Amino acid sequence: MTVARNGLLRALGAAGVLVLLAAPSPAHAAGNLYVSDWTQGAVSMFSVGAGGLLTQQGTGLTSTGSRPAGVAISPNGQDLYVANENQGTVSMYSIGAGGALTEMGAPVASGNTTATTDSEPYGIAVSPNGLNLYVANYLSGTVSTFSVGAGGALIQQGTGISSGSSGPSWVAVAPDGENLYVTNYDAGTVSTFSIGAGGALTPEGSPVNTGSGDGSSPENLVISPDGEYLYVSNHADGTVSTFFIGAGGALTLQGTPVFSGSGAGSGPQGLAMSPGGENLYVANEADDTVSSFSVGAGGALTAQASTSPISGTADSSKPFGIAVSPAGSELYVASFALGAVSAFSVGSGGALALQGAPVPSGSSNASGAYQLAVSPDQGPSAAYSASVSPTEPEATFNAQPSTAGSTAISTYAWQFGDGTTATGAQVSHAFAAPGTYTVTLTLTDADSCSTSGPYTGQSPDCQADAGASTSRTITVPAPPTASRASITGIAADKPKLAFTLAAGALAPPLSTIAVTPPRGLRFSSAGRDLTRHITVIGSDGKHERYAAAVRHGELTITLASPQPGTQVTIASPELSAVKRLVEELAPRKHHKPRKRGIKLSFRLGLTDAGHDTVTLLVKTTAH
Numbered sequence: 092m093t094v095a096r097n098g099l100l101r102a103l104g105a106a107g108v109l110v111l112l113a114a115p116s117p118a119h120a121a122g123n124l125y126v127s128d129w130t131q132g133a134v135s136m137f138s139v140g141a142g143g144l145l146t147q148q149g150t151g152l153t154s155t156g157s158r159p160a161g162v163a164i165s166p167n168g169q170d171l172y173v174a175n176e177n178q179g180t181v182s183m184y185s186i187g188a189g190g191a192l193t194e195m196g197a198p199v200a201s202g203n204t205t206a207t208t209d210s211e212p213y214g215i216a217v218s219p220n221g222l223n224l225y226v227a228n229y230l231s232g233t234v235s236t237f238s239v240g241a242g243g244a245l246i247q248q249g250t251g252i253s254s255g256s257s258g259p260s261w262v263a264v265a266p267d268g269e270n271l272y273v274t275n276y277d278a279g280t281v282s283t284f285s286i287g288a289g290g291a292l293t294p295e296g297s298p299v300n301t302g303s304g305d306g307s308s309p310e311n312l313v314i315s316p317d318g319e320y321l322y323v324s325n326h327a328d329g330t331v332s333t334f335f336i337g338a339g340g341a342l343t344l345q346g347t348p349v350f351s352g353s354g355a356g357s358g359p360q361g362l363a364m365s366p367g368g369e370n371l372y373v374a375n376e377a378d379d380t381v382s383s384f385s386v387g388a389g390g391a392l393t394a395q396a397s398t399s400p401i402s403g404t405a406d407s408s409k410p411f412g413i414a415v416s417p418a419g420s421e422l423y424v425a426s427f428a429l430g431a432v433s434a435f436s437v438g439s440g441g442a443l444a445l446q447g448a449p450v451p452s453g454s455s456n457a458s459g460a461y462q463l464a465v466s467p468d469q470g471p472s473a474a475y476s477a478s479v480s481p482t483e484p485e486a487t488f489n490a491q492p493s494t495a496g497s498t499a500i501s502t503y504a505w506q507f508g509d510g511t512t513a514t515g516a517q518v519s520h521a522f523a524a525p526g527t528y529t530v531t532l533t534l535t536d537a538d539s540c541s542t543s544g545p546y547t548g549q550s551p552d553c554q555a556d557a558g559a560s561t562s563r564t565i566t567v568p569a570p571p572t573a574s575r576a577s578i579t580g581i582a583a584d585k586p587k588l589a590f591t592l593a594a595g596a597l598a599p600p601l602s603t604i605a606v607t608p609p610r611g612l613r614f615s616s617a618g619r620d621l622t623r624h625i626t627v628i629g630s631d632g633k634h635e636r637y638a639a640a641v642r643h644g645e646l647t648i649t650l651a652s653p654q655p656g657t658q659v660t661i662a663s664p665e666l667s668a669v670k671r672l673v674e675e676l677a678p679r680k681h682h683k684p685r686k687r688g689i690k691l692s693f694r695l696g697l698t699d700a701g702h703d704t705v706t707l708l709v710k711t712t713a714h
Contacts, residue, residue, distance in 0.1 A: 123190030130459030143421030161215035170243030174212035202228035214261030223290030263548030270340030320390035324359035361413035370441035417538035425460035468553035469496035470540035613644025
């Protein structure tokens with residue numbers, strides 16, 4: 092890092108310690124917090140407890156003389172990357188149990204094929220899909236692209252591309268992963284790149300001015316979660332610029348940059364945005380404060396009533412890095428001169444309240460806490476069971492097989508494939524008609540992590556995973572129906588029943604059928620072979636085995652091997668009429684022969700699918 096890099100470089104008290112630029116970290120899931128310690132050349136880890144309070148774990152991993160700057164975490168929370176400004180490299184760490192760090196091999200060069208100090212990497216960003224890493228190299232004026240390989244290892248793609256302007260400092264990737272933005276500290280501009288296959292960068296147009304001329308010294312940048320606005324902190328003139336992101340990622344400055352603190356000398360550094368995009372936070376290095384802005388229509392910023400000092404009273408803390416928790420309920424600030432990290436609770440309208448005392452970020456208060464990254468939320472995994480009614484076009488769905496990730500599941504959203512929706516862990520739905528439907532369950536957790544999640548430029552806020560949504564094909568059957576039924580005639584006052592019962596196309600297999608005749612009739616099997624009168628044909632057209640019996644005048648047929656599409660045909664047995672019906676059917680005295688009809692209703696009991704009632708017209712000729 093050079094003096095030219097910092098109009099920047101300010102004396103911290105009589106000791107003359109250099110103030111460095113800090114990059115913000117976007118919102119992340121609570122779990123672990125990582126801090127780059129520029130002075131000690133270390134990376135420190137904190138566990139995040141109740142209320143967002145921090146507990147340092149150990150004294151950090153050191154790499155003497157490395158001057159670590161930007162930090163970013165992979166979406167799966169398994170890898171941490173650190174840009175080493177003084178060595179021209181990027182370090183790779185695996186994140187183990189409890190958030191512990193283990194260095195993965197030697198650091199890789201940034202901007203050159205060999206590790207040298209002529210690149211000075213600062214800003215660093217992981218793409219939303221975790222497949223690429225981008226690094227801004229201040230001294231060489233380039234942006235490096237790395238692909239992320241097996242186990243999180245970095246593979247440099249080429250030797251970097253020119254930022255199109257002087258002094259590239261910090262980078263941010265659009266939430267849709269299609270564009271990369273770079274602040275150019277020396278030129279007072281922001282460059283835009285499109286991201287192609289394999290993460291390759293292509294410059295888009297000319298760098299745009301931040302609105303204050305070449306002397307604005309743009310530092311950090313953050314993108315709204317909806318991808319519509321880009322915000323830039325201008326260190327030299329104490330302002331924050333707002334850009335609208337148009338087609339192809341093109342930037343259009345919105346109005347006049349707003350002051351971030353007390354005025355032109357506030358020295359804004361780190362930026363962070365709430366997961367919902369309703370608030371923007373700015374770390375003011377010269378003011379020793381954090382400013383809160385509400386975000387209104389058109390991305391406009393409105394300063395809140397007051398700013399919050401880092402340690403309860405204004406001091407020489409020099410806040411640089413800043414990050415919001417994934418739920419938006421906590422804010423973390425790394426103070427370079429204080430050598431500590433402060434935790435704030437976020438209240439209504441983005442109001443900040445300091446939680447406890449700042450926690451040292453290294454082995455001493457001279458650690459030079461620089462930038463922050465919080466482990467991303469690991470989203471939920473969707474699964475469900477379905478129970479379909481065999482008699483009605485209705486089904487019950489239960490999401491109990493689903494599993495939560497880092498936080499509890501907050502929303503269960505159902506789409507039933509018929510244009511209707513519902514919410515809830517367990518729901519019932521009546522379909523309009525039998526048929527085949529694709530039912531989809533999508534889960535969202537308490538940190539808004541689902542198939543997509545908040546991302547504001549450097550580290551993904553959550554592991555956005557397609558597994559948070561699942562679809563299944565559900566078949567809603569039609570109940571079995573009698574396809575035809577008729578009475579073949581009356582002989583000696585004994586009507587003979589003949590009908591064919593066929594399961595509907597989507598019905599479950601028939602297994603047991605009970606045919607109950609109306610009052611006045613009963614089945615009779617005395618001395619008769621029922622198999623001569625009953626035929627069972629399977630869906631393959633072959634005869635199927637069955638058992639038949641008559642008990643108390645009711646006929647019961649049980650299929651040996653139920654299968655869809657079975658047809659049961661009954662040509663008899665004989666039905667005997669009781670006295671009342673015999674009398675009703677008997678010819679009247681002194682009447683001429685005539686045709687008569689009597690309606691008889693047979694109840695067809697289907698143990699697998701409810702029941703049907705078939706009404707038949709008995710025609711006979713009385714003499």
